[in-house]
Amino acid sequence: MKLKAVATLVLVGAGGIAIVAATGVWALSGGLYGCTRADEELAPTLASLSILDAHPSQTQPQGERYSGCDEDDGFAYAGQYFRLTTSRVSVLTFYRKAATEDGWRLQNASSSPSPAPGSLAVDTSALCFEKPIAGTTAHLAVWFPSDLGDSPDDFGLEVTASRDGTAWC
Template identity: 85%
Template sequence: MKLKAVTTLVLVGAGGMAIIAATGVWALSGGLYGCTSKDEKLAPTLASLSILDVHPSQTQPRDERYSGCDEDDGFAYAGQYYRLTTPRADVVTFYRQAATEDGWRLESGNPSPSPAPGSLAVDISALCFEKPVAGTTAHLAVWFPSDLGDSPDDYGLEVTASHDGTAWC
């Protein structure tokens, strides 16, 4: 009887260790951190949104469109930079109209969202819109790198979304 009890204890212990190891592998591979496979598949959908092609006639696209999944915060994203060749206020006015016409709802607007000196930049979107996309809420940000002290001749459009609700402008 003692041998049977010891064998049972060893088998239960080995099974428990296997479960702990499997849970660790799952957690390290994105189960608790990073992007889900659903959000990784969402990035190309975001990159194909027509709003990323819309821009004032005086501006020009810069570089290639980018997309991916933010492993730190676990959301899909896609964006496009444009050369700023028209006044900033005209760009903001243009996207207020263009995004609304494309079904985006204005969530917030701050024409000059520069962070205070020495503070953490939380939201540098001049405009933030939202719209349902692929079964979740997508957020469209119109932002200016110059608000962070970078690229005074550019502005960007970025769409973020996540199936677990962790995306924002």
Template identity: 85%
Template sequence: MKLRAAATLILVGGGGMAIVAATGVWALSGGLYGCTRADEELAPTLASLSILDAHPGQTQPEDERYSGCDEDDGFAYAGQYYRLTTSRANVLAFYRKAAAEDGWRLKGANPSPSPAPDSLAIDTSALCFEKPAAGTTAHLAVWFPSDLGDSPDDYGLEVTASHDGTAWC
């Protein structure tokens, strides 16, 4: 009887340890933190959206288009920077029209979203749109680095999305 109890204890203890180890591997590989495989695969789809190619005639693309998956917040992203060679108002008017024509719905507008002194920047998008994309909701932000005290000669477009709904402008 003692042999049977010892064998049961070893089997149950070993199975419990295997479950704990498997749970740890799952959590460390993105189960609780980071990007899911679906969101990692979503980034190239976002990078191919035509809205990222749209820009006023006076502006010029800068650098290469970027994309990836934000490991901290667990969402896919893609974006493009442009050289600001027209007024901010013209840029905002252009994207209101171009985004609507491409099926994006305006979710929010704050033409001058600079954070208050000594506060954290919560939302720096001057315009925020959303539309369905690849089985989830994509968010398009038009933003100006100068609102954060950086590069007054640029503006950016960024699209974010996540299959678990954690993306935003």
């Protein structure tokens, strides 16, 4: 009888270790961190949005449109940089109109979204819009790298979305 109890204990213990090991492999391979397959598949949809083609006539696209999935925060993104050859006010006025006409709803606007000195940048978008895209809520940000101390001659558009709802401007 003792042999049967020991065998049962060994089997239960081995099964428990296997479950813990499998859970660890799952967590390290993206189960608790990184992008889901659904979010990775969402990135090309975001990159094809026509709003990323819209820009004031005085501005020009800089570089290629980019897209991907943010592994740290687990959301899909797509964006485009533009050369800033008109006033910031003109850019913001243009996108308030263009985004609204494209079905985006303004969520917030900030005249000076720069983070306070010594603080972390959480939301540096000058304009933030929302719109349903492919069954989830997408966020469109109009932002200026100069608000972070970079590239005073550029501005950017970026769309983010996530199947689990963790995306933001």
